[in-house]
Amino acid sequence: MKQALADALEQRGYTDLTPVQEAVTKPELEGADLLVSAQTGSGKTVGFALALAPTLLGEAETFDQAQAPLALIIAPTRELALQVKRELAWVYEKANVVMASCVGGMDMRDERRALARGAHIVVATPGRLRDHIQRGSIDLSAARAVVMDEADEMLDLGFRDDLEFILEHAPEERRTLMFSATVPKAIGELAKRYQKDAVRVTTLAERSQHADITYHAMGVGQRDAENAVINVLRYYEAPSAIVFANTRVVVNRLTTRLSNRGFSVVSLSGELSQNERSHALQAMRDGRAKVCVATDVAARGIDLPNLELVVHAELPSNHETLLHRSGRTGRAGRKGTSALIVTPKDRRKAERILKFARLNAQWGETPSAEAVIAKDEERMLGSDAWREPIQENEAEMVATLTSSYDPDQIAAAYLRLYRERQSAPEELSAAGIDAPRQPREAFGPSTWFAIAGGRAAGAEPRRLLPMLCKAGDLTKNDIGAIRIQQDQSYVEVRQSSVSKFMNALGSGMTVEGGAKVSKLDGAPDLGARPQRAPRPPRPKYDPDAPRTDSAPRAERAPREEPQVAVDAKPTDWNDAPAPRQRKPKPEERRRAEAARGSKPAKPSGTPVGKPNSKKNKARAAAAAAEGKPPGRPGAKFRAGGPGFKKRDKR
Incomplete structure (x- = not known):
């Protein structure tokens, strides 16, 4: 490990490395592409900072003057990118590192100026980094390593296209490190495509997730x-x-x-x-x-x-x-x-x-x-304040309290003041996830009554219940089972409410509609409910089985195959009917009639319309000057004839 990095870790109080930090800094992994799966909070940010040191610094202890970035760190969110930047800043602080960030929500002009001044490490979000690449404001030619932190989350957020764009524009001779809490199939495909002989690093913490x-x-x-x-x-x-x-x-x-x-x-x-x-x-x-x-x-x-x-x-x-x-x-x-x-x-x-x-x-x-x-109360009694000695600045007030109030009053006042600083808890309902369903309570001792009229008279439990409650001064909790038979109805009444029920009905023992009510000595014998005969199983369909109905199966007539006449005489196309003649146009019909002499042909010259019209006389004179025959006097103007002009259309 570089001495500058060791001093930074010691200054931060690091005595031992976490499992993921030890795994990625092994000497045999120096310069290799890594696919690391480590749980969140395992110290992987410091881990890849230590793993990148040999690639970025080489044999030197400090960085040279900052120019084009040597490493790209890609994170899914702005907060994580800025947090990674802070972590790398103190790790490489004694190595004279220059950091830059490219994250959404920040002023892009400030980011371009920072990139133009030069940076050793750039921490960015995928979308903003792609914008800088497309605008030409970042030079990736000197990049030696690309780190994708929380790679699975970036894919979940839809940054796959942006990541592929960035990796395709990065130099081929680079290290690619992917850190992810989980390694789904999409992460494996991305690693296979953009990493070279990647080493899979799995820490013990992944096998027992979140042991702490x-x-x-x-x-x-x-x-x-x-x-x-x-x-x-x-x-x-x-x-x-x-x-x-x-x-x-x-x-x-x-x-x-x-x-x-x-x-x-x-x-x-x-x-x-x-x-x-x-x-x-x-x-x-x-x-x-x-x-x-x-x-x-x-x-x-x-x-x-x-x-x-x-x-x-x-x-x-x-x-x-x-x-x-x-x-x-x-x-x-x-x-x-x-x-x-x-x-x-x-x-x-x-x-x-x-x-x-x-x-x-x-x-x-x-x-x-x-x-x-x-x-x-447990936290209150467990406080160290009960065991600490009385300070000099507290002695006077303590003496005043002990002399003015008895110990019980002081304790009650302290308890009230302690609870005032806390928010009162909420009263929760008793129904939880495992609350069992409460069984129905047994009805208890009861007496049965018979009521005249049953199913044949239209009796129903939904009608009997309110009628009995009204006539017998009962509630629905005083009535148990109701059984409707064809001519009689039976009602179960709680034993404690029988005398009240009979007193309300009176000596006549009748209810609404004059139905007679009588008290039974025991439960009515309703008999066993007749069991419905089971339906015989439906036989499976067999197309070859003979029919069981009396109607005989109709014989289907055999299908006649079309007969082809082999010695038929070929069609004589000369005997075919003549094609349909085209209907002659009116002008052709008039000429044909004129040729036969049946009807004089109409002149095709420009008609003159009314003979006394000055316009028609002018037209007739113009037609005569051109050697055209004049139109018939009084004939209507016909469009399309010789000498017709569009402006003369009426």
Whole structure:
């Protein structure tokens, strides 16, 4: 390892490398293409920074003057890209590295100026890096290595075309390192196409996913899902927590509700600007906010300090998303908790996701209000303040309190003040994911009554029940079974309500319509319900079996094959009828008639219309001057004749 990098790690407090960092820095892997699968939070950013050092620095300890970039680091989101830039900056700080970033949401002109000044390492998102390549504002000719961080997420977000474009424009003689939490088929195809003899690196942490994270699947009623989030946050009281939802609408609703309940909360979603996202993350880092409500994409790759709790307010769509969500906690050897809020309808989905992720979750109920209060009291009594000696600046006030109030009053006041600082927990319904269905309670001792009139008189239980309740001063809980027979109806009445029922009916013992009611000594003998004879099985269809009906099968006449006359006489086309003659045009018909002498032909010259018309006289004179025959006096003007002009059309 380079001395400059070793000094930077020692300054940061690194004593041992994580499994993925040890795996990628083995001497035999120097210069090789790597396909690394490592869980989120395993320290892979520092891992590929150490793995790139021999490729970028060579034998030198520091970088030369920055010109064209030597390495490209591609990340799916802006937050992850900026976080990677910060990590690489301190790792290579003593090596005089010059960093540049190309991420969406930033001013592209500033990025072009930074690239023009020169940079050793460029951290970028796929879309923005492709824009710079197409505009010619970045020179990839000197690139020695390309690293794709969270490669599976970039493919899920639809960056496959951008990645292929970038890799095709990068030099062929380069190292290509791909880091991914999971290695689906698409990642394997991309590695096979753009990597050369890639070495597959699988750490032990991948085989036992998230060993430092405790998973809890918490059942809750369908209507108490958001109340459960409040109780979970209150139960653990983590210094930093993140709540995941699937849509921006749910993120906004949860953020508003948690803010109203006194939580210091921020939100991360796609609708926020880069400036708003940066302020939200900074509030989580410096402790001004303790809860972050986010969507999957917005929170991908972010590293929040002291993040001990991840709450899945809505279940993710697949197990890979569950691993990415939960990977925000339990990082770099720290312990974390991942709580899944499971409603009854989501029980099977939760079991399926946990099974595919190879995770063993502890199933139970969501912490109730009593459990949250008990946890508060446990934390209160476990505070170190009870064991610390009284300070000098506290002695005067302590003496005043002990002299003015008795110990019980002081304890009660402290308890009230402690609870005022906390948000009150929510009361949750008892129906959880494993709540069994309650069996029907037994009706108990009863007496049967017979009512005249049954099915033949149109009696039905839905009509008898309200009639008996009204006439006998009963409720529906006082009436048990109702049995309708052909001529009689039988009703079961609770024993404690029999005297009230009979007193309400009176001595006549009749109900609405004059139907007579009589008390029975025991249960009526309704007899066994006749069993319907089973339907005989339908025989299978056999086309060759003889018919069982009396009608004989009709004999089908054999099909006659068409006979071809071999000695038929060929067709004489001379005997064929003459083709249909074309109908002669009017002009041809008139000429033919004129030739036969049957009718004088009409002159084809320009007609003159009315003989006294000045216009027609002028036309006739013009026709005579041209040697054309004049039209008949009084004839109508005919379009299309000799001397006809379009402007003369009427």
